[in-house]
Amino acid sequence: MKSFHPPQRTLMGPGPSDVHPRILEAMSRPTIGHLDPAFVAMMDELKSLLQYAFQTENVMTMPVSAPGSAGMECCFVNLVEPGEKVVVCINGVFGGRMKENVERCGAIPVVVEDAWGSAVDPQKVEDALRAHPDARIVAFVHAETSTGACSDVKTLVEIAHRHDCLTIVDAVTALGGIPLYVGEWQIDAIYSGTQKCLSCTPGLSPVSFSERAVAKIRQRERKVQSWFLDLNLVMGYWGGGKRAYHHTAPINALYALHEALLILQEEGLENAWARHRHHHEALKAGLEAMGLSFVVRESERLPQLNAVRIPDGVDDATVRQRLLSDYQLEIGAGLGEMAGKVWRIGLMGHACNARNVLLCLNALDDVLGSLGAPIESGRAVAAARSVLHPGS
């Protein structure tokens, strides 16, 4: 057996996205101790950079030492007590995962369903809360990674608060890619991932909790069922003042996240959001010129996750294998009920640039054309270019 040397891919799936070289370099710096004063100072910077990315002043803002799924679980196990009713909005895979979490907390999910590919319907949430006045929490996904649909967080949080519910928001694919104001929108608990629009390596989950959420966690009747994710303990390490050992932090992964957030701050959040929007418009022009259609209607579409229907008679896996072998390009398969029916093309973080838009369109055009797929060949790149360089 030998050292593993990965092929050099271009990652345009649902994440991980291409990691910025500065981040890979940061990750390889020498490991130091998790209680080293120099490391603790870095943690403080990291928290403040995360507050910027989330647009919040929440004190309880930090990365969970595990991937986004653990960030989701962190929100649920801390905020949900057994026997409580939780309204869970399902419009894709990750809403379904939220329901699993509610059940495993011994709580009662009240499901609000929308079609895969649609946003969460605020009226349905309002109706559910009227029907279940004893519900305590509303949970939903901002950017559904399985479909590419974007829900209206601000409105959903307002409805939840009017019914005296706390809110748990999945922002795994949202953070850094589309407008998100945790403070202004008064989100109570939110989790994200590092490997999407932050262009960082996978493995951490940034989270943030409002004062109301923290108060509920402090007043719990039962201990949090997870020792590892119990925020009452985690904050002994991540909170201010003297740091107490809870678990050994993933030191080098945190170097990487610090660098990723610094890059985001250097660019500016609004600029990053605009960049995602701009390159999405170019990709969209190209895909539509090719004759491919989007799963999500335009008004609810995410720029960073483009789900398109696989043309009739085209084999999903064959195309993705050809893209990988001929172009070193990864795009995503469909998940759950969309498996085999859609591709998910990511334009996230560092991977969201003109070069990748053109690479992807060119590669798709070539592979689909050579397989005899029913597409309009040879038009996509020009259509994208006209968006990227409107004057020329």
Add this chain to the structure above:
Amino acid sequence: MKSFHPPQRTLMGPGPSDVHPRILEAMSRPTIGHLDPAFVAMMDELKSLLQYAFQTENVMTMPVSAPGSAGMECCFVNLVEPGEKVVVCINGVFGGRMKENVERCGAIPVVVEDAWGSAVDPQKVEDALRAHPDARIVAFVHAETSTGACSDVKTLVEIAHRHDCLTIVDAVTALGGIPLYVGEWQIDAIYSGTQKCLSCTPGLSPVSFSERAVAKIRQRERKVQSWFLDLNLVMGYWGGGKRAYHHTAPINALYALHEALLILQEEGLENAWARHRHHHEALKAGLEAMGLSFVVRESERLPQLNAVRIPDGVDDATVRQRLLSDYQLEIGAGLGEMAGKVWRIGLMGHACNARNVLLCLNALDDVLGSLGAPIESGRAVAAARSVLHPGS
């Protein structure tokens, strides 16, 4: 705010230990997708390298995507069902954490206590199992990181099996440092960490489960309370055959672990164990020549984690700060009831070498001497050298 450039320390605390440069380099290789065929092939190698490190043929052997505390939780939430009795042996901090896990699973801990600094007493375990014939699991720590005591895993597992109990073993600090035979000793569930004797970056927890353990997990009455750690789901990704998405694996951290395990295989497990033993003998000779005494009696002492008593009148924090500022050397503070009373000097993995033994002794001699501590100054290095180079 700027990029974070950590100071270059020598890590001789309880972990993280110094990371081998090959591992840091591996970690910075380009990120690829978690379902990329090249990555899946690497995962297979990683599992086989882990089987070697654990000395087992257990199929369910893989890294949990989070630190050792999550590996511990993974064992408990999967194997323990609510209402079950679990014998938990406590002889330090990590036995206490096991008890917390049992309680948070809604199960009943039966505590077997031994003094901090002692090994777990097999007779007490035997007695507890006789008194509680309905116990289903016995849990204990192989290498207590808080005290440096080593317990007799083989004997404890035999006793547990005689009473028809499964076993959960904490090998966070053990793996790669001292003899451990998961297969031969018939351990049912074991977890470890990457940042100790494997010299890897912190953030992952290698685990392994016997067929008996897997059978119990498959036959559970209630779902595992953690979605993220539910092995029935995790194995859809880490098991053989077609890999199904469960969570996004921490790609670069897994590159690092692959490299760390490769280095271990190149050296050979037995050689690594002997290296830890040899350098411990040298460190011990030096510390004793200086007049410092060990917390753990010689027959139960771990080579990789040396807990020594702080001399009378010496301030713990002052010494550790001086070691850090003057020598860039990190040693560990005492944990729990040993805080302020002991230092924990790690000799783990890549950091377990002659240079570090001499650095540590020289630095301690200097700092303690300059503070007027009651030690025998000027003898430690020579004593260690006579062990390192017995002929010269």
